Amino acid sequence: MEDTPENALGLAHAAAAGGEWQRAFELFTQADLEGLVTLVDLPVLANAAYGAGHLDATIETWERAHIEALEHREQIMAAAAAVRVAMHLLFDTALMAPVRGWLARAEQLLDEDGATPAHAWLAVVRNYERMLTGDIESARFWARRAIEVGSTCDPAAAAIGTVAEARLRVLDGDVAIGMAMLDEAGVAAVSGELDPMSTGVVYCELVCALQGLAQYDRAEEWTAAMERWSRTHAIGSLHGRCRVHRAEILRLRGRCDEAEEEAAAACDELRPYLRRELGWPLSELGRIRLHKGDVDGAEEALIAADRLGWQAHPGLALVWLIRGDATSAVTALRDALSQPSFVPSKERPPNTELWRAPLLEAHVEVETVAGDIERAGAAAQELSEIAARYESTALRASAAMAHGRVCVAVADPAGAEGAFADAARLWNEVGAPYEIARARLGLADAYEASGRTELAVRERAAARAALDGLGGAGTASPTPTTDGSSFRQEGDFWSIEFHEQTVRVRDIRGMHYLAQLLVAPGREFHVLDLVAVATGNSSEANAVGAALGDAGELLDQQAKDAYRRRLAEIDEDIDQARASGDVAREAQADVEREFLLRELSRAVGLGGRDRHASSASERARVAVTRAIRQAIARIGEHQQALGEHLEHAIRTGTYCAYEPDPSAPVKWRP
Numbered sequence: 001m002e003d004t005p006e007n008a009l010g011l012a013h014a015a016a017a018g019g020e021w022q023r024a025f026e027l028f029t030q031a032d033l034e035g036l037v038t039l040v041d042l043p044v045l046a047n048a049a050y051g052a053g054h055l056d057a058t059i060e061t062w063e064r065a066h067i068e069a070l071e072h073r074e075q076i077m078a079a080a081a082a083v084r085v086a087m088h089l090l091f092d093t094a095l096m097a098p099v100r101g102w103l104a105r106a107e108q109l110l111d112e113d114g115a116t117p118a119h120a121w122l123a124v125v126r127n128y129e130r131m132l133t134g135d136i137e138s139a140r141f142w143a144r145r146a147i148e149v150g151s152t153c154d155p156a157a158a159a160i161g162t163v164a165e166a167r168l169r170v171l172d173g174d175v176a177i178g179m180a181m182l183d184e185a186g187v188a189a190v191s192g193e194l195d196p197m198s199t200g201v202v203y204c205e206l207v208c209a210l211q212g213l214a215q216y217d218r219a220e221e222w223t224a225a226m227e228r229w230s231r232t233h234a235i236g237s238l239h240g241r242c243r244v245h246r247a248e249i250l251r252l253r254g255r256c257d258e259a260e261e262e263a264a265a266a267c268d269e270l271r272p273y274l275r276r277e278l279g280w281p282l283s284e285l286g287r288i289r290l291h292k293g294d295v296d297g298a299e300e301a302l303i304a305a306d307r308l309g310w311q312a313h314p315g316l317a318l319v320w321l322i323r324g325d326a327t328s329a330v331t332a333l334r335d336a337l338s339q340p341s342f343v344p345s346k347e348r349p350p351n352t353e354l355w356r357a358p359l360l361e362a363h364v365e366v367e368t369v370a371g372d373i374e375r376a377g378a379a380a381q382e383l384s385e386i387a388a389r390y391e392s393t394a395l396r397a398s399a400a401m402a403h404g405r406v407c408v409a410v411a412d413p414a415g416a417e418g419a420f421a422d423a424a425r426l427w428n429e430v431g432a433p434y435e436i437a438r439a440r441l442g443l444a445d446a447y448e449a450s451g452r453t454e455l456a457v458r459e460r461a462a463a464r465a466a467l468d469g470l471g472g473a474g475t476a477s478p479t480p481t482t483d484g485s486s487f488r489q490e491g492d493f494w495s496i497e498f499h500e501q502t503v504r505v506r507d508i509r510g511m512h513y514l515a516q517l518l519v520a521p522g523r524e525f526h527v528l529d530l531v532a533v534a535t536g537n538s539s540e541a542n543a544v545g546a547a548l549g550d551a552g553e554l555l556d557q558q559a560k561d562a563y564r565r566r567l568a569e570i571d572e573d574i575d576q577a578r579a580s581g582d583v584a585r586e587a588q589a590d591v592e593r594e595f596l597l598r599e600l601s602r603a604v605g606l607g608g609r610d611r612h613a614s615s616a617s618e619r620a621r622v623a624v625t626r627a628i629r630q631a632i633a634r635i636g637e638h639q640q641a642l643g644e645h646l647e648h649a650i651r652t653g654t655y656c657a658y659e660p661d662p663s664a665p666v667k668w669r670p
Contacts, residue, residue, distance in 0.1 A: 009036045016044050019196075021051030039068045039077070046084065050197070055237075056562045059088050066105070079109035080118035086125045089566075090132075091201070092237055094277035094344045095596075097573035097589040098566050099129050120150040120157035127164045132344035133588065134351035140168050156198035159188040163205045170213055171352050175391045179215075182206055186222060189229075200238030203229065205346065207245045212347040212354050214394035216430055220249045240269035244281045251288045254433035254469075257659060259288045264653065279310020280345070286315045291434050293467070295322055309595040311336065311343040314362030321366050329366040333359060337379075353386045357395060360386070364402040368409045380406050397426035397435065404442045408449060416446035437466040486669040487518050496635065496642065498666075503638040510631025513624055517650060517658040518668040524655040527620040567596050625652040 012027035028045040031037050037045060046061035062084040069078035086102035089095055106122050127142035146161025166181030188194060189202040203226035210219035223245045230242045243266035250259035263285040270281055286302035289295075299319045306312035313336045317329040336359050348355040360383040367376035380402035387395035404419030424439035440463035447456035486497040493504045494511050505511065513530050570593045577586035628650060636643020649660045660666050 008034070009041065012048070013041075013044060016048045016051075019051070021048050022053075024048035025052040025054060025057070039065065039072060039074070042068070043081075043084075047197075050088070055088065055092055059085055059562065062088070075109045076116055076118050079106040080116075080121070082106040082109070083118060083121045083125055086129075087121065090125055090128055092277070093566075094132075095566060095570070095592050096129060096133055096344060097592050098569040099125065100573055101569040103129065115149050115152050117150075117154040117157065120146055120154045120161075123149060124157050124160050124164070127161065128346075131164065131168070131349050132346070134349070134584070136168060136171060136349075136352070139164070143168055155188070156194045159185050159194060159202050160198065160205065162188070163202055163209065167205070167209045167349075170209065170390070171349065171354065173389045175213075178209075179218075182209055186225075190225065197238070199229065200226075200241075204238065204241045204245070208346040211245065211248055212345075212349075213390055214357075214392040214398075216249070216252055216394060216432075219245070223249055237270055240266045240281070243269060244284055247281070247284050247288065251284070251291060251434075252430070252432050256288055256292045256434075260285065260292070261651065263288055277308075277310075277344070279305035279308040279312075279343070282308070283310060283312060283315060286312070286319075290315060290318060295319055309343070309591055311345075314359050317366060318362055321369060326366055326370045330370045330372070333363045333366055334375075337363060353389065357383060357386050357398065361398045361402055364405050368405045373406065373409045376402075376409060377406050393426055394430050394432070397423050397430065397432075397439075400426060401435075401439060401442065404439075404446065408442070408445050411449065413446050413450035416449065417443060420446055433466055433469075437463040440466075485666050487515055488669075489515070496639065498639060498642040498645070501639060503635075503642075505635055505638055508627070508631055508634065510624075510627035510629070513628050513656070514631050514646070514650070517656060521658050521660055521666075521668075524657045526655055527624040530624055530656060531620055563596050567593065570596070621652075621654050624656065628652055628656070 008027045008031040012024050012031055015021075015024035015027060025045070025048045028037060028041070028048055031041075032045070042061055042065040046058050046065065049055075049057040049061055062081050066078050066081035066085065069075075069081055082102045082105045086099045086106070089102065090099045103122065103126055106118070110116075110119055110122065123142045123146035127139050127146060130136075130139035130142060143161050143165040147158050147165060150156070150158030150161055162181055163185040166178045166185060169175075169178035169181060172178075185202055186206050189199050189206070192199075194202065203222065207219055207222050207226060210216075210222060223242070226242050227246060230239045243262045247259045247262035247266060250256070250262060263281055266281040267278065267285065270278055282301050282305035286298045286305065289298035289301060298315065302312040302316040302319065306316065313332050317332045317336075320326075320332070321329040337356065343350060345355070348358075360379045363379040364376045364383070367373070367379065380399065383395075383402050384399040387399040400419050400423035404416045404423060407413070407416035407419055420439050420443040424436055424443065427435040427439055440459050444456045444460035444463065447453075447459060485499075486495070488495055489507065489511070490504075492507050494507060494515075496503050496505060516525060516530055570589050574586055574589045574593070577583075577589060629652070632643055632646045632650065635646065645660070645666070649658055651657045651659055
């Protein structure tokens with residue numbers, strides 16, 4: 001069947017049924033231009049747009065379905081479309097005020113006691129809106145409603161409702177019951193009975209719950225299951241979300257280089273979907289870089305998260321502490337703990353004890369440095385109570401670390417020794433090498449305070465070696481190197497020696513970039529620096545954007561229109577909050593409004609002129625990546641083993657690096 005306008009609609013439905021999302025979206029768009037798309041086609045078009053990565057088109061299509069259903073007096077269908085708008089706004093933008101507006105529209109169209117899929121999904125989304133706003137009591141009602149209604153008409157809604165109720169049970173301290181319910185929801189995901197999006201949401205929420213509870217072993221198992229599923233079934237933002245979970249586990253296991261790659265890839269994959277919630281993978285990227293000792297990189301990622309309206313603490317406060325600014329760190333953490341959070345984190349819902357736990361751990365550290373031992377002691381005690389309530393080994397380890405710091409501060413070396421030894425033992429049970437090393441550093445401080453200098457020196461050396469092995473400042477122990485490798489230019493050719501075999505490869509631009517990377521393993525080069533060094537002309541790097549063309553508008557007109565619609569919805573939510581005297585709701589909506597206004601101001605200049613993205617870095621990234629990959633392919637034609645080595649060891653992007661396997665590094669001579 002040809003892709004003619006007359007056939008496009010049928011082909012679009014067939015492509016969507018086969019999971020060919022981009023082709024389906026293009027065909028639906030073609031058919032829509034010809035006026036062939038009707039109300040019954042819109043839900044399929046919306047799902048195709050989402051699967052193809054077009055979030056704005058997804059939401060706009062559901063908005064259109066809502067309007068057309070109202071025109072046809074199809075109230076249930078109109079309500080269902082409104083719920084889908086709310087669902088995508090919640091899961092993919094984390095903007096709660098517009099979510100509330102669309103849920104209100106759906107509620108006006110539905111009987112209160114009805115039992116349709118629209119009622120079930122209304123309950124699902126309302127539950128999460130309430131939970132991520134901090135209204136746990138109302139969230140309980142809606143989770144139970146999702147299960148009750150979904151069990152009669154929509155298994156996917158019931159499964160997600162079960163995850164939600166399980167999470168609420170855990171937050172209440174009913175850990176055993178909550179964990180059993182999470183397992184039940186996981187079985188529904190594994191069964192294959194749910195649609196791809198619902199399956200992915202169940203997986204993601206399940207792992208979020210386990211990560212928030214610091215149940216890392218079980219989180220790792222379910223992350224692996226989600227990863228296997230996502231390779232062939234994930235749509236929309238789900239694959240990127242899986243990457244974030246994977247990055248968290250890799251960080252915990254001490255595999256920080258891999259974790260950083262996953263987190264960076266997650267940011268790239270999620271950027272077309274998430275808006276404000278992009279702060280989630282950016283925050284994880286910041287934590288990973290802190291573990292590696294890359295303070296500048298951590299600060300960059302965490303500030304980017306903060307600008308998106310995400311809570312960058314405790315990570316950013318710890319960056320300031322490392323830089324010697326304990327005053328700013330203390331102030332930031334005191335403010336974070338005393339003021340309600342409006343960050344809609346699914347791992348640690350706002351205004352809950354699990355949300356406070358990581359803040360408290362960092363709070364103890366900075367307060368002991370600042371000298372306010374009373375505050376540090378109170379924070380350590382609260383953290384101990386949270387750990388006991390949630391029966392988490394990792395939280396108990398964090399509490400032991402906090403207690404050890406307080407003991408050192410009050411000159412109780414015996415108490416500190418016991419606390420840090422407990423922390424090291426518990427972190428060892430969890431399997432977290434970075435945290436083990438930190439506990440051993442604390443133990444060294446305790447030994448030194450008690451005059452056991454030899455033990456302190458030995459413990460500190462072991463801890464430092466472990467931290468170095470995680471990428472902070474070198475390797476934990478000597479490793480064999482492959483010598484006798486060289487990469488040098490000889491006229492119009494490059495002479496390359498590898499594994500005692502020498503080949504000559506004709507010169508192309510990517511060879512110059514490779515030469516810079518190979519002689520500095522582990523070092524990150526910005527693409528503009530690679531251009532400047534490879535050409536010997538910094539002006540070429542500055543001009544590369546002009547040579548390669550403009551990167552285009554920061555936001556296209558469709559996106560700007562969508563942002564303005566969201567702003568109108570937020571303003572309406574603020575008016576309602578003021579009318580009802582709901583100060584917390586008004587404050588949350590104000591935060592969201594400021595975020596959207598910043599996004600629009602970035603994209604629109606004076607006089608309403610569109611600002612264009614900086615072409616230099618982005619276009620250089622594309623050009624340098626292409627040149628490097630072409631060079632590796634050409635090398636592989638002459639020396640297959642070297643081509644494979646470079647394919648795995650060269651990382652490209654805005655920052656490029658040569659990262660060989662640490663177990664068998666290669667020492668290159670220019």
